[in-house]
Structures are given as structure tokens and as C-alpha cells.
Amino acid sequence: MRPQAVVFDIGRVLIDWNPTGFYDREIGETARRALFAEVDLEAMNESVDMGRPFAASVEALARAHPRWAREILLWRDRWLDMASPAIPHTVRLKQALRDRGVPVFALSNFGVETFDIATAAYPFLLDFDRIWVSGHHGMMKPDPEFYAALEQGCGHDPAALLFADDRPENIVIAARRGWQVHLFDGPQGFAERLVADGLLNEEDAR
Structure with missing residues (x-):
């Protein structure tokens, strides 16, 4: 048919849609690999895709991982750079x-x-x-x-x-x-x- x-x-x-490339450019591949290994950004993103609030979800994850708070908040502040x-x-x-x-x-x-x-x-x-x-x-x-x-x-x-x-x-x-x-x-x-x-x-x- x-x-x-x-x-x-x-x-x-x-x-x-390239968060990996974005973080590699922003913090370097080594730090990005450590961040992605320690923080489940993908799960957070999936929860947003299921309807959870965007900014609040990113901010909650940043509070849960203070070592990486600055990097996690880039997901909120620079999201469009990942989707470009x-x-x-x-x-x-x-x-x-x-x-x-x-x-x-x-x-x-x-x-x-x-x-x-x-x-x-x-x-x-x-x-x-x-x-x-x-x-x-x-x-x-x-x-x-x-x-x-x-x-x-x-x-x-x-x-x-x-x-x-x-x-x-x-x-x-x-x-x-x-x-x-x-x-x-x-x-x-x-x-x-x-x-x-x-x-x-x-x-x-x-």
C-alpha cells in the first residue's frame, strides 16, 4: 500500500538532540563521562517527557548532586543548545x-x-x-x-x-x-x- x-x-x-556533544564542548569529555556516570540525566529527561515540570525536575536533580549542580543546571539554562x-x-x-x-x-x-x-x-x-x-x-x-x-x-x-x-x-x-x-x-x-x-x-x- x-x-x-x-x-x-x-x-x-x-x-x-545531542546532550553528549553539548557537555563535551562545555566541560570536556572526561568530566562529561564522570557526570553522566554519576547522575542519571537521562532518567530525569524521561520524567520531563512524561509530563513532569521541566525546571523543577532539573533543579531537584541539582540539589541531589551538589558536586555537579552547576553542570546539571546547564540542562535547564542551555537546553536549546542541546536541541540545535x-x-x-x-x-x-x-x-x-x-x-x-x-x-x-x-x-x-x-x-x-x-x-x-x-x-x-x-x-x-x-x-x-x-x-x-x-x-x-x-x-x-x-x-x-x-x-x-x-x-x-x-x-x-x-x-x-x-x-x-x-x-x-x-x-x-x-x-x-x-x-x-x-x-x-x-x-x-x-x-x-x-x-x-x-x-x-x-x-x-x-
Whole structure:
């Protein structure tokens, strides 16, 4: 079946998401490795993606690890630097799909406040037919119920959806639900997939 709608992940698909690179630049790789080994920043970030308050969560973690408080608070103060830059080719692909009348949706693990920060910096993140953000739903990929929420609200059969995500575990769940899937490892491969599926021509996909 030719896809009838395209579902985008956001981080590492439309905008970068690279806390490791950010901390390497700010405090050096050795200190970053020590920080990440001692402080579970990923778990804190996942709690924000599930709907917990952003600044309060970072500040609580800083209080729990006073040795690293300054570095942890960078997550609050410099979050946008971790979520930069945009990935222009993928942004163009999304716009080309919209120009052709192909419905585009977003399914993304994102906090409520961090999504507001991101959309203020990147207004194109609001340019979807509909957006599912984990922080608003209290569930996140790869929870199958998060995919089900999109299925129930998008107006398309799961088999008609083409989903692009950079994480294999997220792709696996979508495939099990009957979605068509693309493991995103760069915009060029995704462009080629959209052309192969007949959603864009080669000129549009550049």
C-alpha cells in the first residue's frame, strides 16, 4: 500500500538532540563521562517527557548532586543548545509533503515546557496536521498506547502510515502495529524512501 500520511519523530529527525556533544564542548569529555556516570540525566529527561515540570525536575536533580549542580543546571539554562540546529533537508521534506497535500503528523517524546521552547525557536515544529507530544499524554514511545493514541486521532488506517524515527525500538513497535516504517539515519535516505513510495518526486526531495 502506498502511504497516505507521514508521521515524524522530532529529535534527531527535524532538529538535532545531542546532550553528549553539548557537555563535551562545555566541560570536556572526561568530566562529561564522570557526570553522566554519576547522575542519571537521562532518567530525569524521561520524567520531563512524561509530563513532569521541566525546571523543577532539573533543579531537584541539582540539589541531589551538589558536586555537579552547576553542570546539571546547564540542562535547564542551555537546553536549546542541546536541541540545535535544525536539520534543514528534513524540514524541506516535510514542507514538500505538505505542499503536495500529504497529511503529516508528529509523534515525539517531549516535555510540555521543552516543546514550547523548541517551537518558539523552530516554528516549523507546529506546522503539522496534528501533533502528539508525550508530555501532554503522560505516555511515551515505545509504549504501544502512545501509538494507539495517534491511530485513534489521525483518521488513517495504521497500514497507511509511514513513520520515520531514529530509534530502532520505536520503529519496532510501529511495525508491529502495521505501520510502514523508516529507520532514520539521515535526511537523504528518508528522501529516497519518500520518492520510492511515490510521495515526492526527485526534485521535491532534494
